[in-house]
Amino acid sequence: MTQKIVYIVLFVMLMPFNGNSQQVSFGLQGGIGTFPMKGLKRINETVVSGLSFDSKIVSDFPPFFYYRPAFKVKINDLTLGLVYTFQSTGSRVSAKDYSAEYRYDMIIRSNSPGIYGDILLIPDNKVRAGLYSVFGCLFTGLKMNEYFILLESKLIDDAYRFKSFNFFIESGFNLNYPVKYLCFGLNGGYLLQFGSGSFHLAGNKYAKLINQETGEPVKPGWNGFRAGLSVSYTFHKNLNK
Numbered sequence: 001m002t003q004k005i006v007y008i009v010l011f012v013m014l015m016p017f018n019g020n021s022q023q024v025s026f027g028l029q030g031g032i033g034t035f036p037m038k039g040l041k042r043i044n045e046t047v048v049s050g051l052s053f054d055s056k057i058v059s060d061f062p063p064f065f066y067y068r069p070a071f072k073v074k075i076n077d078l079t080l081g082l083v084y085t086f087q088s089t090g091s092r093v094s095a096k097d098y099s100a101e102y103r104y105d106m107i108i109r110s111n112s113p114g115i116y117g118d119i120l121l122i123p124d125n126k127v128r129a130g131l132y133s134v135f136g137c138l139f140t141g142l143k144m145n146e147y148f149i150l151l152e153s154k155l156i157d158d159a160y161r162f163k164s165f166n167f168f169i170e171s172g173f174n175l176n177y178p179v180k181y182l183c184f185g186l187n188g189g190y191l192l193q194f195g196s197g198s199f200h201l202a203g204n205k206y207a208k209l210i211n212q213e214t215g216e217p218v219k220p221g222w223n224g225f226r227a228g229l230s231v232s233y234t235f236h237k238n239l240n241k
Contacts, residue, residue: 023074024235025183030067031228033191035089037061039211039218040106040142046213047093047104055095055102064089066226070116074234077120083134085112087222100150110140110222118174128176132187138166140220142199142209161202162209164220166195172226178234185230193222 044057064087072081086109093104114136122129141163148156172189198217199209209218 025232027232029228029230033066034063034224037221059092061089079118081116083116103147105145107143134170140164162199164197164199166197183232188227
């Protein structure tokens, strides 16, 4: 289904719009995202409550950077394109004294191809305001590592990798300021994850990551706000020539 949508968008972008002018651009956006990760946070709480010694959550999936290269075609006040988003965050449960050290780390990343669209609301001003949306797939990878050393003896050093697949839609506002062939942008929006894809072991889709207290499968939680800056280089193309 997603592949068919990509083909349709490419066809629309490349079809001959007689009498119209296209602007083809390549750019990079970078910004900050917030990531609730409620299911993974509950795992951290379970780990802390289940340990026989004092420990604390020193990092719990804080806001972190995302990066988004893009290829876009502008036709009058409408822009369509293809984007690719990379984002990550993580957590750590930790305990340490003179005789022992314990760590429980989770690092989560997603790679997300998507279809981009925006429309200008105020096209004639020098600063151009618009609405944008991105629809795409979330290929998420999770690495969990548990480490425990006591009196210089390593008792635990386990690592597990999980995967999941879901969809997302991100919508928001953007401001763009063109300077000759460059365009500088500012965006703010919200990403909504949807789909039933919970974590499973890499290489074994039947081995699910389960919350031991609730018995429910755990999903990633990429929902959250996105705010970023972008720069792009524009190639002008007149289809009448």
